[in-house]
Amino acid sequence: MADGRNGLTRRQLCKRALALGGALAIAPFPAGPAAASSGRGSTLRHGSPERAGLLPDHLRRLVTDAEAFLGPSPKYPWYAGANLLAGRGGTVALHEPIGKAVRYRSYDEKTDTGVELPAGQQIPMAEDTVFDLASVSKLFTSILAVQQIERGALALEATVASYLPDFGQAGKQDITIRQLLTHTSGFRAWIPLYNAPTYEEKLRLIWNEAPLNPPGTTHLYSDLNLISLQLVLEKITGRTLDTLLRDEITGPLGMRRTRFNPPAAWRPRIAATEDARKPWSGLDRGLVWGEVHDENAFSLGGVAGHAGVFSNAWDLAVLGRTLLNGGTYGRSRILEPESVELMFTDFNTAFPGDEHGLGFELYQHWYMGAMATPHTAGHTGFTGTSLVLDPSTDSFLVALGNSVHPVRSWRSGSAPRVAAANNMARAVAVRPRHGRTAWFSGMATATTATLALPPLDTSPGDVRLCCALWWDTEPRSDALALEATTDGGATWRPLPFTTARHGEQPQDHPDGTVTGWSGRVWHRLTARLPAHRELVIRWRYATDRLYVGRGAYVDGLRVEAADGVLFDEARPADGARITASGWTASAN
Numbered sequence: 258m259a260d261g262r263n264g265l266t267r268r269q270l271c272k273r274a275l276a277l278g279g280a281l282a283i284a285p286f287p288a289g290p291a292a293a294s295s296g297r298g299s300t301l302r303h304g305s306p307e308r309a310g311l312l313p314d315h316l317r318r319l320v321t322d323a324e325a326f327l328g329p330s331p332k333y334p335w336y337a338g339a340n341l342l343a344g345r346g347g348t349v350a351l352h353e354p355i356g357k358a359v360r361y362r363s364y365d366e367k368t369d370t371g372v373e374l375p376a377g378q379q380i381p382m383a384e385d386t387v388f389d390l391a392s393v394s395k396l397f398t399s400i401l402a403v404q405q406i407e408r409g410a411l412a413l414e415a416t417v418a419s420y421l422p423d424f425g426q427a428g429k430q431d432i433t434i435r436q437l438l439t440h441t442s443g444f445r446a447w448i449p450l451y452n453a454p455t456y457e458e459k460l461r462l463i464w465n466e467a468p469l470n471p472p473g474t475t476h477l478y479s480d481l482n483l484i485s486l487q488l489v490l491e492k493i494t495g496r497t498l499d500t501l502l503r504d505e506i507t508g509p510l511g512m513r514r515t516r517f518n519p520p521a522a523w524r525p526r527i528a529a530t531e532d533a534r535k536p537w538s539g540l541d542r543g544l545v546w547g548e549v550h551d552e553n554a555f556s557l558g559g560v561a562g563h564a565g566v567f568s569n570a571w572d573l574a575v576l577g578r579t580l581l582n583g584g585t586y587g588r589s590r591i592l593e594p595e596s597v598e599l600m601f602t603d604f605n606t607a608f609p610g611d612e613h614g615l616g617f618e619l620y621q622h623w624y625m626g627a628m629a630t631p632h633t634a635g636h637t638g639f640t641g642t643s644l645v646l647d648p649s650t651d652s653f654l655v656a657l658g659n660s661v662h663p664v665r666s667w668r669s670g671s672a673p674r675v676a677a678a679n680n681m682a683r684a685v686a687v688r689p690r691h692g693r694t695a696w697f698s699g700m701a702t703a704t705t706a707t708l709a710l711p712p713l714d715t716s717p718g719d720v721r722l723c724c725a726l727w728w729d730t731e732p733r734s735d736a737l738a739l740e741a742t743t744d745g746g747a748t749w750r751p752l753p754f755t756t757a758r759h760g761e762q763p764q765d766h767p768d769g770t771v772t773g774w775s776g777r778v779w780h781r782l783t784a785r786l787p788a789h790r791e792l793v794i795r796w797r798y799a800t801d802r803l804y805v806g807r808g809a810y811v812d813g814l815r816v817e818a819a820d821g822v823l824f825d826e827a828r829p830a831d832g833a834r835i836t837a838s839g840w841t842a843s844a845n
Contacts, residue, residue, distance in 0.1 A: 298585030299347035301571075301578055309348035311652075311684040312845060316343060316351045319680035323656075326673040327356045333667035336641050336658035337361070338382035338528065342570040343681050345652040349574060354382035361663035363544060364532040371663040380525065387514055387527045387569045388657045389550050391638030394566035395483045396576075399438055399616020401501050402486055403596050406434075410493050413438075413615075420489045423460070427467040434489070436472050437482040439604045439613045443468030444479035451539055451556035459557065460488075476611035480553065480563035487562030499560045509589040510575055515568040518559040519547060527567065528659040530640055537665060550640055550661065564638075570655045577646045577653040580634070601634045601648060622731050622804035624671045626678030627700060628654065629806070630729070630774050639665075643674050649777050650685045654678055675804060682807050686845035690725035690779045692827070695812035696796075696835075697843035698737070703802040706839025709795035711831075713816055713823050715786050720818045722784040722794060726756060729807035732773040735800040737809045739769045743789045752794060754784035774806070786816070798839070810843075 306313040319341065326335040338356025342349060359380040361371040373379070405411035411420075413435045418425030424432075429442075436442040448466060453459040463485065469477065487498050494501060499517040507515045519527060529546040531538065539552040549555050551564035559565050575586060580600070584592030603612040603619050612619040617634035624637050628647045635645040641660030646653050656677045660668040679700060689695035698706050713720075728737050740749040751769030758764075758780050786792060798809050814835070816824040826832040 297588055298579065298582035298590075300587045301344070301347055301349050301574055303352065304348035304350060306350040306684070309345040309350040310686075311343075311345055311350050312686055313684075315680050315684035319343065319351065319677050319684070320353045320355065322676040322680060323353075323673055324355050326658075326676075330672065335668055335673050336660040337662045338386075339641075339656065339658035339673070340382055340384065340386055340388070340570045341657075341677060342574050342655040343653070343677075343684075344574065345650065345685070347578065349571075352384055352570065354384055354386060356382050358382045358386045358526075358528040358659065359546065359662075361529070361532070361544075364534075364663040382528070383526070385514065385526060385569050385571070386657075387519060387523060387567050388642055388659065389528070389530055389545075389564075389638075389640050390566045390568055390573075390642050391551060391564050391640040392480075393568075393573075393636050393638040393642050393644055394554075394564045395562070396616055396636050396644070397502055397506060397566055398483050398486055398490070398498070398562040399600065400592065401490055401498070401505055402434070402438065403592060403600060403615055404505055405490065405493060407593055407596055411489070417485055417489060420492055421485075423464045424485065424488075426464050429466075429468060429472075432468070432472045434486070435604065435615070437486045438615045439476070440478045440482055440611075441473050441476055441605065441608070441613075442479065442482055442485075443470040443472045443474070444477065444481040444485075445469045446478060447480045447553065449539055449552070450484075451552045453556075456557075463488075476605055476608040476613070483562035484553070484557075485562070490562075497560065498562060502566070506576070506591055507572075509591055510579060510586050511589075512568070512572040512575055515566065515572045515576075517565050517567070518549075519567045521547065523547065523567075528657075529662050530659060531661040531665055532663045544663075570657055573644050573655045573657075574653060577644060577655070581646055581648060581651055581653065601632050601646075603631065622675075622806070624674040624678070626675040627682035627729070627805055627807045628652070628678040629731075630777070637671070637674065641668065645678055645681075647682075652681065652685060654681045679805070687727060687777075687807070687810055689810075689844065690727075690812040692812075694842040694844050695725075695727075695810045696814075696837065696840045698796075698798040698809040698840055700805045700808045701839070702800050702805055704800055704839060706798045707795050707837075708811060708840040709793060709836040710814065710816070710824060711834040711836075712791040712793050713786075714790050715792045715816075715818070715823070716788050716790045717818060717820070718788045720786045720788070720816060720823065722752075722754070722782070722786055722814070722816050724782050724814045725779045725810075725812040726771070726775075726782040727777070727779050727810040727812075728771050728775045729777060730772050730798075730809065731801070731804050731806050734772075734803070735798075735805060736770045736772040738797045738799070739784060739794065740797055741787060741792055741794045743787070743792060745791075746793065749795070749797075752784050752786070754782055756780040756782050771809075777807070779810075779812075796840075811840075 337360040343351040363372045450459045524547040530550040533542040554561035554564040579586040583594035600614045605613045637643045641658035739752045814826040
């Protein structure tokens, strides 16, 4: 299908978009959207962790860790309850509700306490509890936009003003559709549209809003981007956003519990949000339960491009499975594989740390935890919701919490999301390269783990270290270093080394360190060792206090000289001489 504005085919659009995003060369990932079959897409069913290829102990810990946040975290509960769903491939291996969907009647600001409902009126969390998704709604708006790009009704590099002439006021004439989808338009984070009494006056606020920064020069997350995109979609299709959602996504995928403005009959199955009152809320509404929490979305009638969608864990898993399938679920297709790949490809290469596909955030350890890779896609919502999709392992995690119940100020940070994602990542085994176990660094924050070989006589020279290496760390913040000492450990210096992945050219590491993502595959490592009568070499894995990746694995340690083998961990006598602090021998 050609693009209506520039005559590009869909495949040409994909290539052009990648170039425009600064991502000209993309390494294919082992499993993911672009690799998916164009036929029937896999569907979800409940199954065991083993059937999903996941380690059951770590899935159980995912729930245990999540339950800890029902208590002081550190002072107040992070959420009143949560719904956790995790799986891999077509198998949902974990679906666990915890806590309460509705616990509090109100919030007492004088005592900073929640006023609980009588026990008989509190509602436990259930598997089918529906949540106000808040900003996770942005993903649905983005998918609807990419559908219109596929159909030629919308052009990625067209200006927003070419569809909405009034939008071009106040210096916004050059903002493009892509910049809305990647939060590089220059808009500030939000404006209080709810203060404008009529819909027309709300629009006038958007038309008159000037960008804080020139378009394309910085990344700044803004609700105004997706509200503007909603206006474009409604203009070019002649349908409202709620109708588009039903016709183009939830209807075809059978997502029966996903919609804007849920009916009153759903209320007993919906998680409550906040006792919304000024000054902490922009509006005085009392306990918000069954209506959208976001003030701007509420003032727009509950239907907005940035917030307002309600859904449950299973429906979100269906959406995630659809995208990991390359746009299909069963016999329904909502996107082409090339389009899904655009949503999972970084367009913000000019803004490291703010990686973003079309609509989806990418590689964000602050809530994706150790599931984060350059292709891991997801989003969070202010109410406590999140969705994380990892194409490299074909895994998905839905974590829905009512974290503003009874008040937004009790919740800070994203620790429950990170903990859930870390456990999910750990549940995907890394099989040793040789034998039954490999040395594993662990996944602790704010720690230094070392793995040292015994003193070796390398004085004859021409000695090298060989081993298999696997690493996935928080980029730049956490690193794995190879070091050597000749003075009994008083000083250590880096050892340069080379890694080689199967089928690719060797890569030099002159500073003796690796950080970031290695593709989640084993690499062959070689390092020339300095000549000394008592040389000790070690691996040192250091993490900061915030986030971690999946960690590091070392296997098959072997030191070879011209006239023989100085050390081989496969020999029991040699393996027993390894000194490990923080590292463990792990089968997965």
